Amino acid sequence: MTVQLYLRRSSGRSEMVSPAIVLAFVPLLVTLIIRYRYHFLLLYRAVLVRMVLDCTTGISREERAFQYLLTHSLPGDPDSILDTFDHWSSRVEYMSNIGPKKGKVLDRLITDNTPLTVLELGTHCGYSAVRIARGLPLGARLYSVEMDECNAAIAEKVIRLAGFDDDTVELIVSPSEEVIPQLRERFGIERLDFVFMDHWKRCYLRDLQLLEGSGLLGKGSIILADNIIFPGAPHFLRYVKSSGLYQHRIHQATLEYFRGIRDGMAELTFIGTK
Template sequence: MAASSAVEPTSFDPSKAYKEWEVNGKYFGDGREVALLDYIYNHPDIEQLRGNPEKILRAIDAFAQSVTGLINIGENKGVIVSDVIAQHKPEVVLELGGYIGFSAIMFGSAMKRAGGKQYYSVEKSPLFAAVATSLIDLAGLRDTVRVVVGTGAEGIQRLYDNGLLRSQIGMAFFDHHKPSYTADLKLCERLGLIGKGTVLVADNMILPGNPPYVEWVRASVEDKRAMDKAAQEKGNPNLQYNSRFVKSFEPSGMEDALEITECLGIEGA
C-alpha cells in the first residue's frame, strides 16, 4: 500500500542563499570544484576544519554564498535527510551522485553518529570524485565514507560483484542523473539490496521532478506487477512501499522537495 502526504516547507533564510549556479551557461564543471578545494585548503581556519565535518560544510556553504554556486543538496533539505538517518539508523547507506562530497560528509557523519558503519558515494565524474575524496579525508570520515567512480548502475554492480553490497542496505539516496533514478532503484531491487526497513530518499522532486520514479514507489504491488511485465528493466514489484513528498528549499532559495519512501516488506514473503 502506498500513501503520500505533502509537508509545508519551513522558511528559507535569504542570508544563506547560494550564488546563482549558472555562470556563462555552465552549472558545474567549469573549474569551480577545483577552486572550492583551493579555497578550503587555503582557509584561514584550516586547522579547525580538520576532522570537523560541520565546519567543513559551513566553509563549503561560505564558498557557494560568496564565490560561485554549487549543486549541493544544501542545509535545508540536508537537515531533513539527516533526521531520517537519525530515525532509521541505517548501517549501510548507498548514495548515487556524490558531486564534491557535501551530502556524503553531512549524511556520512549523521550515519556514523547513529551507529552506522559504511557510506558508499557513487559519482560519475572522476574529477568531482577526487574533490569529494579529499574533503571527506579532511573531515576525518575516510574510514566511513567511500567514493566509487562510475555511473549509478556501474557503481551498484561493482559494489555487488566485489561483495561489498550483497545484502539489504539501510538507506539509498538518489541525487544523480534524474532519468536513471527508476532504473537504478530497480537494479538495487533485483540484487536484493532493498528489504523491510530500507528507506529511499530521492532529491529534486520539484526541480525538475521525476514522475516515473514517483509512479513506481507509490504504486501498489498489484499495479507494479503489471508495470513490470511491460517494462524493459525489471525491478522487484513485490516490495511494498510507503512514500511521502516532503517540501523544502534548494540552497538558492527555490522550492524543491524530497520523496521519502520506506520499504514495509515483501508481499508474499
C-alpha cells in the same frame, strides 16, 4: 510619422505588421520574466558565471570550491566543512549541494534510523557524503558512487579533509548502473539500510529498480531522493506511488540556496510485495 514593421516572405513580398501586435506581446514577456525571475537568476549564477570563471581561472568550479575549503574551514571538523561549503554555494559561487535546510531531513533520517550500510548515488564534491558520514553510528559504512572522475577526485579530498577514512566512506568511481549489480559480489553487501539519491534525475527510476532486482532492499530500507520537483523525476514518483512496494512521503522545500524555486525530496520506506 507612422511606424511600419515588415516581415519578408519567401515569395519576395513584404507585409506590414502592426506595432500594436508587437506591443501586445510585451505584457506576456514581462509576466514571464517576473514569474520565472529566480530561474533566470539560477541560469545566471549556475551557468553563465561558472563559464566565465572557468575561462578566467583555468580550473573547474569544483576545484575552486576545494581551494576555498582549504583556506576557510577547519580540517577534521565536518561541521566546519559543511558550513564553509554552504557559505561558498550561497554567497560566492552557486553549487547544487543538498544544502542546510533539506540537509536537516537527511540528518534526522540518519540519526533516527542509525543505518549500518548506506549507499549514496551522486557524490559530486562530497558535501552530502560528509553530511551523512558525520551522523553514522560506530561501525557503519557509506559507499558513495560518482561516475565523473574529476568530481570524484575533488570529493575524495573533501571527504578526507573532513576527517573520514576509507573505512567509513568508500568512494566508488563508476556509473551507478554498473555498480549496483556488483554491490553484493564485489563489496559483500547483503542489505542496504539507507540509500540517498542525488545523481542524474533521469536515472532515479532505473536505479531504484536495479536495487529492487539486486535483492539489497529489505523491509524497512529507506531511500531518500533529492530534487524530485526541480529539476524533477516524474516517472520515478509515478512508479513509487503505483508499485505498492513503498510507503512514501514528500518533503516540501525550496531549491538549495534559492528560496524562489519550489523543490522537494521523496522519502521511501521499502515494505516489499503485498
